[in-house]
Amino acid sequence: MIDQMLQFNKQFVENKEYEHYVTSKYPDKKIAIVTCMDTRLVTLLPAALGIKNGDVKMIKNAGGVITNPFDSTIRSLLVAIYELGVNEIMVIGHTGCGVQGMDAKEMLHLMKERGISEEHINLMRHCGIDLDTWLHGFDDTEAAVLETVDLIGNHPLVPADVTVRGYIMDSVTGKVTPVEK
Numbered sequence: 001m002i003d004q005m006l007q008f009n010k011q012f013v014e015n016k017e018y019e020h021y022v023t024s025k026y027p028d029k030k031i032a033i034v035t036c037m038d039t040r041l042v043t044l045l046p047a048a049l050g051i052k053n054g055d056v057k058m059i060k061n062a063g064g065v066i067t068n069p070f071d072s073t074i075r076s077l078l079v080a081i082y083e084l085g086v087n088e089i090m091v092i093g094h095t096g097c098g099v100q101g102m103d104a105k106e107m108l109h110l111m112k113e114r115g116i117s118e119e120h121i122n123l124m125r126h127c128g129i130d131l132d133t134w135l136h137g138f139d140d141t142e143a144a145v146l147e148t149v150d151l152i153g154n155h156p157l158v159p160a161d162v163t164v165r166g167y168i169m170d171s172v173t174g175k176v177t178p179v180e181k
Contacts, residue, residue: 021053023054024054026084027055027085029055030088032076032080032086032088033045033057034089035090035092035169036060037061038094038097038098038171040171041094045174049176057080057084059077064093064094065138065145065147066152077152077158081159087163088163090166091148091149091165091166092166092167093142093145093166093168094141094168094169095170095172097141100139100144101137101139102138104132104135108131141168145179146166149164149166165178
């Protein structure tokens with residue numbers, strides 16, 4: 001499959017199809033969006049919000065949540081704020097998220113089935129990684145969005161003048177609903 005994608009890319013470049021997407025590194029709308037990596041959102045989310053290439057900084061991860069105040073998502077947001085001019089942040093969860101209800105024990109079981117040794121798992125634990133927490137999903141999408149909004153909004157390195165709001169998107173219709181305390 002990767003080879004097919006690379007072949008497509010070769011044609012894409014040769015046909016100069018990239019010209020339609022040329023923009024700068026600065027988001028035109030000065031917004032960063034933290035959202036889930038779910039395949040249903042790849043095209044739906046930008047279409048439902050009327051955003052195009054160059055409008056926003058899109059940061060995606062499993063669940064669209066921040067699990068640690070010093071993780072790569074926070075780092076990306078700080079770069080977006082201080083280096084790229086972002087002044088608003090949207091945290092967008094979605095219906096039917098695969099991280100909702102994700103079970104760490106089941107994930108560890110699947111890892112072992114795929115050849116990850118108990119020794120490697122124990123090494124992670126020995127290094128201080130709480131795998132049961134790190135691999136656990138969330139039970140309530142709305143609560144997970146609110147926790148992430150709170151973490152960003154109260155982060156000591158995020159300036160008070162940055163607006164941070166939470167939303168849940170319907171994975172089928174694209175309807176975006178605000179989430180508030």
